[in-house]
Amino acid sequence: MRTGDADTIAAIATPLGSGGVGVVRMSGARALAVARQVTRLRRRPTPRYAHLTRVVDAEGALVDEALLLWMPGPRSYTGEDVVELSCHGGPVVLRRVLDCLLAAGAHPAGPGEFTLRAFLNGRMDLAQAEAVADLVAAPTPAAMTVAANQLAGRLSDAVREMRAACVDLLAQLEAEVDFDEDDVPAADRAEVAATLAELDRRLEAALASARRGIVQRHGVRAALVGSPNVGKSSLMNALLSSDRAIVTAVPGTTRDVLEETFELDGAPIVLNDTAGLRATSDPVEHLGVERTARALEGADVAVLVLDASRPLLGNDALAAAQVRRAAAPAIAALNKRDLPQALRPRDAARLLPGAAVVETTALANDVDELRQALRAAIGLAGADGGLAMVASVRHQDALQRARGELASARRAAADGEPSDFISIGVRGAVDALGEITGESATESLLDAIFSKFCIGK
Ligand SMILES: Nc1nc2c(ncn2[C@@H]2O[C@H](COP(=O)(O)OP(=O)(O)OP(=O)(O)O)[C@@H](O)[C@H]2O)c(=O)[nH]1
Numbered sequence: 143m144r145t146g147d148a149d150t151i152a153a154i155a156t157p158l159g160s161g162g163v164g165v166v167r168m169s170g171a172r173a174l175a176v177a178r179q180v181t182r183l184r185r186r187p188t189p190r191y192a193h194l195t196r197v198v199d200a201e202g203a204l205v206d207e208a209l210l211l212w213m214p215g216p217r218s219y220t221g222e223d224v225v226e227l228s229c230h231g232g233p234v235v236l237r238r239v240l241d242c243l244l245a246a247g248a249h250p251a252g253p254g255e256f257t258l259r260a261f262l263n264g265r266m267d268l269a270q271a272e273a274v275a276d277l278v279a280a281p282t283p284a285a286m287t288v289a290a291n292q293l294a295g296r297l298s299d300a301v302r303e304m305r306a307a308c309v310d311l312l313a314q315l316e317a318e319v320d321f322d323e324d325d326v327p328a329a330d331r332a333e334v335a336a337t338l339a340e341l342d343r344r345l346e347a348a349l350a351s352a353r354r355g356i357v358q359r360h361g362v363r364a365a366l367v368g369s370p371n372v373g374k375s376s377l378m379n380a381l382l383s384s385d386r387a388i389v390t391a392v393p394g395t396t397r398d399v400l401e402e403t404f405e406l407d408g409a410p411i412v413l414n415d416t417a418g419l420r421a422t423s424d425p426v427e428h429l430g431v432e433r434t435a436r437a438l439e440g441a442d443v444a445v446l447v448l449d450a451s452r453p454l455l456g457n458d459a460l461a462a463a464q465v466r467r468a469a470a471p472a473i474a475a476l477n478k479r480d481l482p483q484a485l486r487p488r489d490a491a492r493l494l495p496g497a498a499v500v501e502t503t504a505l506a507n508d509v510d511e512l513r514q515a516l517r518a519a520i521g522l523a524g525a526d527g528g529l530a531m532v533a534s535v536r537h538q539d540a541l542q543r544a545r546g547e548l549a550s551a552r553r554a555a556a557d558g559e560p561s562d563f564i565s566i567g568v569r570g571a572v573d574a575l576g577e578i579t580g581e582s583a584t585e586s587l588l589d590a591i592f593s594k595f596c597i598g599k
């Protein structure tokens with residue numbers, strides 16, 4: 143990865159496909175020179191004003207009519223000189239405009255290179271840079287709002303405050319080194335302990351919302367499994383509020399794994415409806431059963447559906463065994479509650495120990511208990527309803543490490559250890575927190591983050 147060299151880079155910034163407008167952008171010291179060469183713009187453009195111009199190739203042939211926008215650094219997205227050309231949004235047009243820029247001396251941008259430059263030039267910190275990619279890829283409005291807040295600095299501000307408190311603490315601990323070990327004023331030690339306790343509380347609060355934030359951003363997979371004809375497809379349709387899956391009274395209706403996404407508290411839930419599980423000699427059905435097993439393997443939550451209007455059968459035990467083999471948290475749904483009942487919740491609990499047991503009537507779209515159990519199983523329940531501040535595993539991991547480091551500092555302080563012992567943990571926390579905002583980010587970390595971006599961002 144090029145890091146902050148003076149190359150001028152260019153890329154198509156809009157998706158490849160036809161659209162009203164497509165944008166080609168450049169960043170770097172020669173951005174304006176290259177743009178003037180391909181547009182034959184005679185006068186220097188006014189910063190941040192749209193100029194209608196023509197893009198021509200090296201032979202002078204017209205390529206497109208475009209709006210040129212010049213944003214000189216450092217007040218630009220990347221902190222460098224940026225030029226954007228808003229062209230007609232056709233893939234061939236945009237490709238040709240880009241080729242003109244490359245022929246005039248620009249280099250093709252790598253994935254995320256514009257945002258990497260913005261980070262390296264101090265226009266945004268690392269958490270904000272990551273938020274750019276999250277905002278673009280947000281699967282639901284809730285995930286989008288979390289990313290927008292992160293881009294605006296909500297997470298960065300909180301992390302920076304905690305890191306600054308740790309740095310202050312280090313200074314205080316270093317001052318103590320001047321004292322003889324036994325002469326450290328007790329008041330100072332009490333203050334150190336209080337600061338460490340307060341930091342732990344703040345880290346705990348940030349981590350508390352992380353699981354929900356991560357689920358909202360990445361979503362989870364849930365699989366509906368069970369014997370034939372128990373109402374799996376009907377439950378899927380009720381959860382989706384649409385007639386997506388075919389429902390009939392014939393056992394073995396669903397032959398393949400169906401996949402649809404619905405939203406639960408802002409989190410995208412990918413729902414798999416599967417073929418009913420039974421010992422079968424029908425080769426098509428047999429394949430379906432194999433696919434059910436695979437869907438279970440990839441599931442974050444497994445829902446075992448039972449028909450409460452009939453006693454448990456061998457196939458139910460077969461399905462329960464499959465669910466138990468999957469490591470995911472399980473829910474047992476007693477369906478068809480509208481019919482005379484042959485099953486009680488405790489039968490389901492015995493069949494699938496440890497599972498949450500809920501009652502549903504898919505026929506009447508009564509799936510409230512199932513929704514609630516799904517919330518609990520994936521960590522959405524009990525949330526304060528507010529938006530998560532942490533929505534990435536990387537940030538969660540760094541916060542956890544910071545908390546662990548401070549915990550060892552607290553133990554050292556409680557044991558009356560010398561101040562440089564306490565400092566070790568505090569310094570570890572400073573580093574871990576700095577990985578979130580980028581102060582202590584290594585090149586390989588930056589590579590890992592920005593290589594996931596799209597080109598042109
Ligand atoms: N009375 C009643 N009937 C239901 C309920 N849920 C589903 N059914 C009926 O049960 C039958 C089977 O429903 P499906 O949703 O196709 O069951 P399935 O588990 O997907 O079946 P396979 O795909 O064959 O494994 C249909 O006739 C549904 O109308 C319910 O809550 N109450």
Ligand SMILES: [Mg+2]
Nearest residue numbers: 374375395396
């Ligand atoms: Mg079905």
